[in-house]
Amino acid sequence: MRIPKITITSYTIKDIVVSEIAKQQRINDLRKKTDILIIDDEDFAPQEFLENNNYRFTNKSDIDNIRDVSEYPIILCDIRGIGKKISNAYEGAFVIQEIKKNYPEKIVLAYTASQYDPSYNSYIQKADDVLQKSLSTESWLENLDKYLYMISDPIFQWKKFRNQLLEKDVSLITVARYEDIFVKSYKKGDFKDFKNLEASVDGDIKNIFSKFISTILVELIKAI
Structure with missing residues (x-):
């Protein structure tokens, strides 16, 4: 008697494909749904154009x-004139470091219109990007579109999550199983099965899952 072949379908992140048209539609939709925080003691010149x-x-x-930044997925932070209650010496640069330390999943964009002491560099480098305040309004739009899409990009966010798991010595086989469930969930538009994984882990891994589910999945679901 011939034994039928058993095929196990395992999805990888490469099975998620977003067309350029769908990507732009998602960006346009997220512009209306996503509240971005600006920390600046002066007016932010490109704001009216962006609005x-x-x-x-x-x-x-x-x-x-x-x-105070906990509810915002993207934060624009000036370097000069802010952070007075958090750092007397390094102003917004130190604020950026502390935001990334406490909320590594958030996109933090530093910007400035003035020169600053080189001692600020180690703090500013924690930002996801450093932009000149004098950029054209069109350049601001292009940059914000890029990062806005990033917070809801399933491929980018999965890779960040996967790296966190591997840094905690989660086995490749286990991570591949999580990836399969994540991709299936994304394709269905229902992350219930993926959320259920949190109950099967503990310690640092549970904390990683909890943060991913409570922050990143919210943005992914919003974008689907």
């Missing part, structure tokens, strides 16, 4: 506590 292109912003002249 006319459906971007949404919340403005703070400064923050008293790093928790």
Whole structure:
């Protein structure tokens, strides 16, 4: 008697393909849905132009506590004149470091219109990008579109999540199983099976899952 062949279908992140048209549609939709925080003690010149292109912003002249940024997936942070209650010496540069330390999943874009001491560099380098305040409005739009898409890009976000797991010595086989469930969930538009994985882990791995589910999945679901 012939034994039938058993085929096990295992999805990888390469099975997620987003066309350029779908990518632009997602960006246009996310502009209307995503609130971006601006920390600046002066007016942010490109803001009106960006708002006319459906971007949404919340403005703070400064923050008293790093928790003040917790609800925003993207943060634009000036270097000069802010962070007075968090750092007397390094202003917004130190704020950027603390945001990335406490919320590594957030996109933090530093910008400035002035020169700063080289001692600021080690803090500013923690930002996802450093932009000149004097960029053209069109360049600001292009840059924000790039990072806006990044927060809801399943491929980019999965790779970041996978690297975190591997750094905690989760086996390649286990990570591949998680990847299969993640891709299937994304294709279905329902992450229930992936969320259920959190109950099967503990310790640092549980914390990684919990943060990914409570922050990144929210943006992914919003974009589907």
